[in-house]
Amino acid sequence: MSEAVVGQTDVRTGGVHGFLIVRIGWRNLWRNRRRTFLTTGGIAFAVFLVVSFMALQLGQYDVMEENATSLLTGHVQVQHAHYPEDSRFEETIEHASQVLETVRATPGVVAVAPRVEAFALTSVNERSFGAQVLGVDIAAEQQTVRFVRMLASGHTLQGPQEAVLGTVLAKNLGASLGDEVVVLGAGKEGGVAALVFTVVGLLETGMADLDRALLLAPLPEVQAGFGLDDEVHTLAIRVDDLHRSQQVVRRLRAALPATLTVRNWDQVLPELRQGIEVDKMGGRIMYGIIMALVVFSAINSFIMTVxxxxxxxxxxxxxxxxxxxIMGMIQWEALFVSLLGIAIGLALASGLTLWLMNVGIYLGEGMQEYARQFYMPDRMYPAFSWEAMTVAPLVMLVGTQIAALLPSLRIRRLKAADALRAEG
Amino acid sequence: MSDLVVRCHSISRTYQDDSVPVRALVDVDFEVARGEFVSLAGPSGSGKSTLLNIIGGLDRPDAGTVEVDGVGLNQLSESDLSDLRLHKLGFVFQAYNLIPVLSARENVEFIMQLQGVPAGERHGRAEAMLEELGIESMADRRPGEMSGGQQQRVAVARAIVTHPVLLLADEPSANLDSTTTEELLKLLRRLNEEHGVTIVTATHDPLVMSYARRQVRLRDGRIIEDSAREAA
Known part of the structure; x- marks a missing residue:
């Protein structure tokens, strides 16, 4: 302000005390309690809904990722650099024992399962079917993944010359426990790989592809039969925390030669990652609609106020x-309304989330098959995450400030003389 | 310092009312000396409120010049006009227009807070003003808990607590009964006579006019009579 305007007055000049505006803003909330409760309730409802659903959604993703990766693939895989694209039998990890030791010594790695993967013709008596032969170290597999424990009958691999078959493959071959199964394939150098195993167990994973084609056999015999030395196709790795698997991937890439590729689970199972991304996008759209509706309702409320x-x-x-x-005063009112709504919404959502983290939501019998197909358990458990707890509150906080700002822009054009004549 | 608090020279103001030009003020010359108690009287549409608004920096003339306490208003920006109102003028409105969420004391302190007066001084001046106007018992009540007369007294307290050079009152008695109006007018006269507060009020209430020592009558945007007289 120019000195000419106030020069002759005896009062001190100064800015508006922020506290004054804050105090009036707070008290103004309670002038129209019903409207305040409605606006606050709307914000609380949106925050509760979005936070709770996001927690459920993220919890489901955690379960899906863990279930999917712990079934067969592991959290991280090491392979020959070209194997993921070509899947050619000769593209192996050479000096596998040495690589295995390096991987085991990497921080974050809990277990490593070396595998030889081959396609072969399997025969029992007169029947023959194509099969995926997996040469495994059964003890390492049991520490790394779950599928080897999913036996429908018999027992797992315990000694040489033993094989475990998928239930559907066994049925197609007409094989029973104790039967001999002949495996014929092509070795690394082009020779014939011929092996004979005794069926000691039948696997039922619930995954059609596995149950229809899988034949598990001891790693040394498969390596020998298919002409491999100290070579494997895949090292399936379990890490201590799936959320930090990318860190382990970085460490492994630094420790291993460039002839090998290290892939995180989302590269090994891209369809799972894409499915989650699509689902997330759908969720974001739904949450956006819910929050936009509440923000529009807040705009309406502040239009009435102004x-x-x-x-x-x-x-x-x-x-x-x-x-x-004056606009600042309205913004403070909006801040108080949103903080109240957010606090209520967060308290309700946190309570519900914590409770459901313990008891879960039972999906019902009809959902069990569907759940298994998508690597989900038959109960939904939410996950307590910062993402779930902060996104909706922040969006509502900013949205409510904008909702208050839009109508209060009118104050800048307001003429005091005209405004004083307004109905009030 | 000039002895004139208000100096309006040849001011005109025309409004557009449904595209029809309405001449609210026509070539008006008007001056108010320090310490005067002036009533602007006239029927509705005579231009008295427009003149009051222009003096108060709430409206601008289409032509002519306005000075308040030696400051030319025509050249001031909107923010400078705000500051002028905050530091030099006091307003009393027809409908009291107190802030409903603040107590009487807080309403009186409000303008001082806007001016940045320290808390201790603010509280003391507000208490003293409420006591001076006989409403100290209402200090903690909010406007909704007070009668019209009490609210208008709080409005007067708010308007004069910062010692403005000019108190502008627009139909201050419009919502008051005759007894309360008389009490308010005695208060205004006391402030004028004992404290030297310069007062300009727009009114069509004969009782208010009778308390002013100078009556200015307007009709159709022109001053038709300007007379000093013995107040009631």
Whole structure:
């Protein structure tokens, strides 16, 4: 303000005390309690809904990722650099024992399962079917993945010359426990690989592809039969925390030669990652709609506030309050409304999430098959995550400030003399 | 310092009312000396509120110049006009226009807070003003808990607590009964006579006019009579 305007007065000049605006903003909330409760309730409802659903959604993703990766693939895989694309039998990890030791010594790695993967013709008596032969170290597999424990009958691999078959493959071959199965394939150098195993167990994973084609056999015999030395196709790795698997991937890439590729689970199972991304996007759209509706309702509420208090604003302008300060007052009101709503919504959502983290939501019998197909358990458990707890509150906080700002922009154009004549 | 608090020279103001030009003020010359108690009287549409608004920096003339306490208003920006109102003028409105969520004391302190007066001084001046106007018992009540007369007294306290050079009152008695109006007018006269507060009020209430020592009558945007007289 120019000195000419106030030079002859005896009062001190100074800015508006922020606390004054804050205090009026807070008290104004309770002038129209019903409207405040409705606006606050809307924000609380949106925050509760979005936080709770996001927690459930993220919890489901955690379960899906863990279930999918712990079934067969592991959290991380090491392979020959070209094997993921070509899947050619000769593209192996050479000096596998040495690589295995390096991987085991990497921080974050809990277990490593070396595998030889081959396609072969399997025969029992007169029947023959194509099969995926997996040469495994059964003890390492049991520490790394779950599928080897999913036996429908018999027992797992315990000694040489033993094989475990998928239930559907066994049925197609007409094989029973104790039967001999002949495996014929092509060795690394082009020779014939011929092996004979005794069926000691039948696997039922619930995954059609595995149950229809899988034949598990001891790693040394498969390596020998298919002409491999100290070579494997895949090292399936379990890490201590799936959320930090990318860190382990970085460490492994630094430790292993460039002839090998290290892939995180989302590269090994891209369809799972894509499915989660698509589902996340759908969720975001739904959450966006819910929050947009509440923000529009808040805009309506603040439009009413600004129109109803036009005369009051005219008075404030007349006695010398700046339009910006009046707008600041409205913004404080909006902040209080959103903070109240967010606090209520977060408290309700946190309570529900914590409770459901213990008891879960039972999906019902009809959902069990569907759940298994998508690597899900038959109960849904939410996950307590910062993402779930912060996104909706922040969006609502900003949304409510914008909702208050839009109608209060009118105050900048308000003429005090006209406003004082307004109905109020 | 000039002895004139208000100096309006040849001011005109025309409004557009449904595209029809309405001449609210026509070539008006008007001056108010320090310490005067002036009533602007006239029927509705005579231009008295427009003149009051222009003096108060709430409206701008289409032509002519306005000075308040030696400051030319025509050249001031909107923010400078805000500051002028905050630091030099006091307003009393027809509908009291107190801030409903603040107590009487807080309403009186409000403008001082806007001015940045320290808390201790603010509280003391507000208490003293409420006591001076006989409403100290209402200090903690909010406007909704007070009668119209009490609210208007709080409005007067708010308007004069910062010692403005000019108190502008627009139909201050419009919502008051005759007894309360008389009490308010005695208060205004006391402030004028004992404290030297310069007062300009727009009114069509004969009782208010009778308390002013100078009556200015307007009709159709022109001053038709300007007379000093013995107040009631």
């Amino acid at each position: 129109f109803e208090r036009t005369r009051e604003f005219g008075m404030l302008l007349a006695i010398g309050m700046r339009p910006g300060h």
